[in-house]
Amino acid sequence: MTRIGITSLNSILGAPGLAVAKCLKMADENLDLIGLDYTPSSPGVFDPIFSKVRALPPSLTYEYIRALKLIAEEENLDVLIPNTDPEVVVISRYLEELRDSVKLLIPSYSVVEKVKDKVSAERYMREKKIKTPKSYIVDLKSQKLDIDLGYPVLVKSEEGVFSCINKEELRICLKRLRIFGFKNALVQEYVEGDEYSIASVAIDGEIRGWVMQKKLALSDFGSTLMGVTVNNERVLRIAEDVIRGLRWTGPLEIEFRSAGEELFLTDFNLRFPAWIYLSPFAGVNLPYLLLRLIYDNSVKAAMQKVGVIILRTIEDKIIDFRKLGELIMEFSSPKLFLSHKKKSSS
């Protein structure tokens, strides 16, 4: 039985881990799924789809890698699927070390660093002459704010994407990021228009399967509440060029906005998107494709079906008291990984 570790189960905050698990189970109910998260307040940790849930350290330092290695060994994980951008960045740095313990499908750090955050991605796209909305990379230490974009603008950083409707809001937003320790942020023109995103799995720059959606309704943070699969050839062509140029391996979501005849690339996500549960219903189960590719890199998915609609909802759950107790025990010991490390190295 294949055992798969899946991170980031906070579906309320748009983490795709639970949706990835549902896609995998839909394809093969015999897969044994282990949930990995930072907090017992993530709704996914209570989902019976996971045979077990393990706690990860909250900081994305080397301790996180050590914890992943240890969990992979203790739980006999065959495959690990990380589901947040910062996780992909830190794992890519220690990819070879982790591969001794578990199989992964993500690129090396030399690839990831080109698009590892919003500012790096913008620099990469400028270098490759890929059309993006007009943007400024702001040095947060500087008090100068020479930005000529009109309002609203979008402020993009690892903290998230914020919309600012005037200069005062923009100043406060940038100040907040400076206080949080960020060095720079991307301030981007807000382009009015239709939004598209394409989720894909690639091997060494070649897309092996993709699903494309138009966003029909958005949350306040810009994530999909409702979407429909479409086949926009311009979106696909740009995505193929970008993925080929990066020589990307693994899951990647690329977002676009169209304004009249213009098409702007607006965002990269180095993982499956929150709406990935749409993919099996569109005929291309991308998480399962990833799993198959790990064992056979010649696999290629079929063409997606268009017109399939996803509506994302919040599901209320009643939690068994004992289950909560078990999880609190699992998540409450920050020294868990250190003690296990001593045992395994003796």
Next chain:
Amino acid sequence: MMRVKPKLREDHMQDALYIFDEETGYIFELNSTAALIWDMIKEGLSEEEIFKKLREIFGEDDSKIMSDLDNFIRKLLEYHLITKE
């Protein structure tokens, strides 16, 4: 000559025709009269031929039929559902 955009999917539900644009994700609802004109465009009829047929079917005054047909075709062009040569 009017041409219907490729990659459109049609679904009839009760009296309405729904057109889904596979490229843009837009969904359009056409009532029975609009759907009738849509079918005539797909058959390759010219505006004049469609006008004559509508006059036969509905028997309303020419100016109303002409105005409705003009407006409908303008909307189809605006939403890139058809092209005109």
